[in-house]
Amino acid sequence: METCSSSSDKKTVEVGNGNDFKVHVFSSSSELLEKLHENWSSVKKKPYPAMYSSIFGGIILDPALMVIPVDDHMVHRGHGVFDTAVILNGHLYELDVHLNRFLRSASKARISSPYPKSTLRSILIQLTAASQCKKGTLRYWLSAGPGDFLLSPSGCSSSAFYAIVIEEDILQCKEGVKVITSTIPMKSPEFATMKNVNYLPNVLSKMEAEDKGAFASIWVDEEGYIAEGPNVNVAFLNTDKELIVPLFDKILSGCTVLRLLELAPKLVENGRLKGIRTDNLTVDEAKSASEMMYVGSSLPILPITMWDEHPIGDGKVGDLTMALSDLLWEDMVAGPETQRIHVPYV
Incomplete structure (x- = not known):
């Protein structure tokens, strides 16, 4: 049995015999806003200094209002794509x-941007400036947009663009981590090569690793070749001092690992590396590598020293791994202006 009661200042829904949980009904938007602000009142340092929403048509500085419509098809159907750029020392890296x-992924997902690329770029730079964040990440999404709860986006009046600045400490990783081989099925190439919001396999893969005391996992494809991590690429150094990255035909071609492949020839020139290649690697070949690492935007390189309780090389962070890490880190901090976009903070 359900009963409803109301007064001049609030409404509640009583479930069962009246002694069960009572659901509050907000009587006004001002009351709801007060509650949203109350939820943030105990947070001393706000992790999200600014958000942009095409639904609102502007930048939001109040974290209590950083919301998206529940009928947005990205929310209930996963029809959306996203990407990330690092903010470091007041610059956007590889935006x-x-x-x-991001736009290639949107095209594959059949989502049209509400703005041209130049406008998206301008919004992201202005958002970062408004956030006053000098170190963190800039994350952004294109969705089919709000409209209804059906499968087809035909009822959505327009696609939607959202972006948020997350303040976090981006540091060079120097300690090694443990990984496992994931038992969670990886996404098919059509979806793995598109950076979409359907990340449930990635989440379960990460949770599986944490359950076993590892940092994250490694996916192996149906042919037995190394694929990628849950949200990062993986790279290896063999005993011949070759840098090997798995082929990108079934996995996401990470922007950071592609930049690493552009920078790594510097180590070939000075004799530290013998060669660089993208190739298929079996699990046995990969586990016999002398060094192993994750490669991703906010790492940029994370050494891997143990895989399925099997040490990689001597089980320590390798010198060549750190040399590659130094190359990427230097590129992020003081590399060419073509990679770093200055943010005009007010």
Whole structure:
């Protein structure tokens, strides 16, 4: 039995015999806003200094209002794509590269942007400036948009663009981590090569690793070749001092690992590396590598020293791994202006 009661200032829904949980009904938007602010009142340092929403048509600085409609098809159907750029020392690293991939993903997902690329870029730079964040990540999404709860986006009046700045400490990783081989099925190539919001396999893969005391996992494809991590690429150094990255035909071609492949020839020139290649690697070949690492935007390189309780090389962080990490880190901090976009903070 359900009964409803109301007064001049509030409404409640009583479930069962009246002694069960009572659901509060907000009587006004001002009351709801007060509750949203109350939820953030105990948070001393707000992790999200600014958000952009095409639904609102502007930048939001109040974290209590950083919301998206529940009928947005990205929320209930997963019809959306996303990407990320690193904010470091007041610069956006590889924004254009990430933005190009973002729009390629949107095209594969059949989502049209509400703005041209130049406008998206301008919004992201202005959002970062408004956030006053000098170190963190800039994450952004294109969705089919709000409209209804059906499968088809035909009822959505327009696609939607959202972006948020997350303040976090981006540091060079110098300690090694443990990984496992994931038992969670990886996504098919059609979806793995598109950076979409359907990340449940990635989440379960990460949770599986944490359950076993590892940092994250490694996916192996149906042919027995190394694929990728749950949200990062993986790379290896064999005993011949070759840098090997798995082929990108079934996995996401990470912007950071592609940049690593552009920078790594410097180590070939000075004799530290013998060669660089993308190739298929079996599990046995990969586990016999002398060094192993994750490669991703906010790492940029994370050494891997143990895989399925099997040490990689001597089980310590390798010198070549750190040399590659130094190359990427230097590129992020003080590399060419073509990679770093200055943010005009007020």
